[in-house]
Amino acid sequence: MTRHHPDSLTLMEYSAGNLSEARALCIRLHLDQCPHCRSRVDTLDSLGAVMMDHQPTVSVDDGSFEQLMARIDAGPEMASPVAYKPRQNPLQKLLGQDINDLPWKRQLGDVSVLDITAKFGDRSEQVVLQKLSAGGKAPAHTHRGDETTIILQGAFSDQNGVFNQWDFVCLDHNDEHRPVAVGHEDCITLSVLSAPLKLTGTFTRFLNPFIR
Amino acid sequence: MIATKTRSHHVTVKERPVTTLDQQPAKSEGRKDPWGALLERVGKHQDREAYQALFKQFAPQIKYYAISNGLASHAEELVQEVFISIWRRSCLYDWRKAAASTWIFTIARNQRIDMLRKMQRSSAEMNVETEDLWQIPGDNENDPVTSLHRLMSERRIRESLSHLPEEQITVIAKVYMEHKSHQMVADELGIPLGTVKSRVRLALNKLKVILQDQNV
Ligand SMILES: [Zn+2]
Numbered sequence: 001m002t003r004h005h006p007d008s009l010t011l012m013e014y015s016a017g018n019l020s021e022a023r024a025l026c027i028r029l030h031l032d033q034c035p036h037c038r039s040r041v042d043t044l045d046s047l048g049a050v051m052m053d054h055q056p057t058v059s060v061d062d063g064s065f066e067q068l069m070a071r072i073d074a075g076p077e078m079a080s081p082v083a084y085k086p087r088q089n090p091l092q093k094l095l096g097q098d099i100n101d102l103p104w105k106r107q108l109g110d111v112s113v114l115d116i117t118a119k120f121g122d123r124s125e126q127v128v129l130q131k132l133s134a135g136g137k138a139p140a141h142t143h144r145g146d147e148t149t150i151i152l153q154g155a156f157s158d159q160n161g162v163f164n165q166w167d168f169v170c171l172d173h174n175d176e177h178r179p180v181a182v183g184h185e186d187c188i189t190l191s192v193l194s195a196p197l198k199l200t201g202t203f204t205r206f207l208n209p210f211i212r
Numbered sequence: 213m214i215a216t217k218t219r220s221h222h223v224t225v226k227e228r229p230v231t232t233l234d235q236q237p238a239k240s241e242g243r244k245d246p247w248g249a250l251l252e253r254v255g256k257h258q259d260r261e262a263y264q265a266l267f268k269q270f271a272p273q274i275k276y277y278a279i280s281n282g283l284a285s286h287a288e289e290l291v292q293e294v295f296i297s298i299w300r301r302s303c304l305y306d307w308r309k310a311a312a313s314t315w316i317f318t319i320a321r322n323q324r325i326d327m328l329r330k331m332q333r334s335s336a337e338m339n340v341e342t343e344d345l346w347q348i349p350g351d352n353e354n355d356p357v358t359s360l361h362r363l364m365s366e367r368r369i370r371e372s373l374s375h376l377p378e379e380q381i382t383v384i385a386k387v388y389m390e391h392k393s394h395q396m397v398a399d400e401l402g403i404p405l406g407t408v409k410s411r412v413r414l415a416l417n418k419l420k421v422i423l424q425d426q427n428v
Pocket of ligand 1: 004006034036037
């Protein structure tokens with residue numbers, strides 16, 4: 001179980017570029033708000049650079065540099081400097097709208113869900129947005145292993161404490177809890193689940209982190 | 213040295229880079245690494261000589277990186293894409309925020325990810341760019357301009373790496389160079405996932421100790 005910040009091994013997989021897009025998105029959303037973890041990733045990126053330097057090298061083809069310069073000289077669009085762009089929240093960019101305005105589907109009582117798996121290339125994972133209404137309670141439940149969650153808005157509390165906006169949580173089957181949305185806002189989370197849930201017929205399976 | 217598989221490609225064991233740069237870093241920029249100075253010359257003046265020096269140093273590393281990541285038939289292409297990106301982004305490079313080789317590593321990683329994303333899906337599907345998900349150090353405008361431990365960390369890592377047991381380095385190399393998850397490393401080496409994770413943790417703890425030292 002990881003709470004509030006991703007663990008070093010997960011950040012290392014991020015730095016190495018080995019995480020799926022959905023999991024990388026969770027990490028990036030956290031990094032954009034957490035200087036502590038940004039600094040950890042910087043160090044891990046340096047480890048990557050040192051590993052790359054530590055390996056053998058392979059000579060490039062003859063004329064490789066000349067080919068490169070020919071490309072740069074060929075078109076301004078190829079060689080034009082990249083300008084600083086104001087950082088946009090990558091989830092908002094992905095969704096194209098505010099998380100509060102999404103076509104939420106009420107699942108049970110205070111809990112609404114939206115499955116956004118189709119927005120990602122990797123279909124071996126399920127990516128789900130969940131909303132627990134302000135003051136709402138979710139039924140007690142446990143989790144499957146290897147679930148990554150980031151809190152996008154509001155906060156929730158359970159017996160382990162309070163989880164605020166941009167906190168990062170990994171929950172597994174040992175983590176039985178009964179979260180309550182605290183504060184005046186709806187609590188909205190983004191979760192990545194390892195294996196897709198199999199929905200059969202009209203039977204509704206409950207999703208994490210609030211209910212299952 | 214890290215054990216590597218025999219490959220059909222022409223692999224040379226690299227000598228330690230000896231940097232003989234005619235332009236010494238200015239006194240006020242004493243902590244700037246030589247590659248950082250070259251990158252700034254590219255960024256500020258589109259200096260082709262500096263660019264070529266960077267190419268000579270990093271292109272063969274990036275080509276190996278591509279091959280070890282299973283992109284042997286696209287290795288030259290990846291080198292080209294990485295260097296186009298370096299040319300275009302060099303104006304954003306700030307030596308105070310990242311060592312040049314760290315910055316170049318993240319560009320190579322992002323171009324590798326980008327290439328795989330483009331191979332696997334149509335561009336119409338990709339409204340989130342690779343760099344929206346994988347950050348380049350120094351891109352966050354909220355970070356302090358100078359962070360000494362960040363500048364020093366690469367040198368410290370390099371030094372501490374030579375004291376790590378080979379089995380820990382092997383695991384880290386597979387994660388960084390071969391695009392392998394901890395689980396895949398465990399499967400390949402035929403050891404439990406827990407063993408892989410504990411080797412990585414031991415190695416990272418050692419690096420973290422060094423990080424703490426820097427903050428004193
Ligand atoms: Zn953090």
